[in-house]
Amino acid sequence: ASVQPDMYPGNCWAFKGSQGYLVVRLSMKIYPTAFTLEHIPKTLSPTGNITSAPRNFSVYGLDDEYQEGGKLLGEYVYDQDGEPLQMFPVMV
DSSP: OOOOOOOSTTOSOOOSSSOOOOOOOOSSOOOOSEEEEEOOOGGGOTTSOOTTSOOEEEEEEOSSTTOSSOEEEEEEEOOTTSOSEEEEEOOO
16 A cells, blocks of 8 residues: 545545554655644544544664564654644654
8 A cells, every 4th residue: 555645534544453563665765854744634534523534653773575574763752632643853
């Protein structure tokens, strides 16, 4: 599945269960300064809540997609009562 912006509630890339991971392979090495995570707001949710939104998440930098572990770039919490699009600075 691809991770693309979309304006339709429920049309998302979902994890099975309460935990999951995503690897994004880039065409060149980068040094990120921040990450953004976006989820639909409660007002657009068909159920009126966004309990399926990610809450606690960590971001790691890898040299390649098969590397085990990696460098921790930050541990974050998505605020379900905050703005739909939230920015998280690299902590390292």
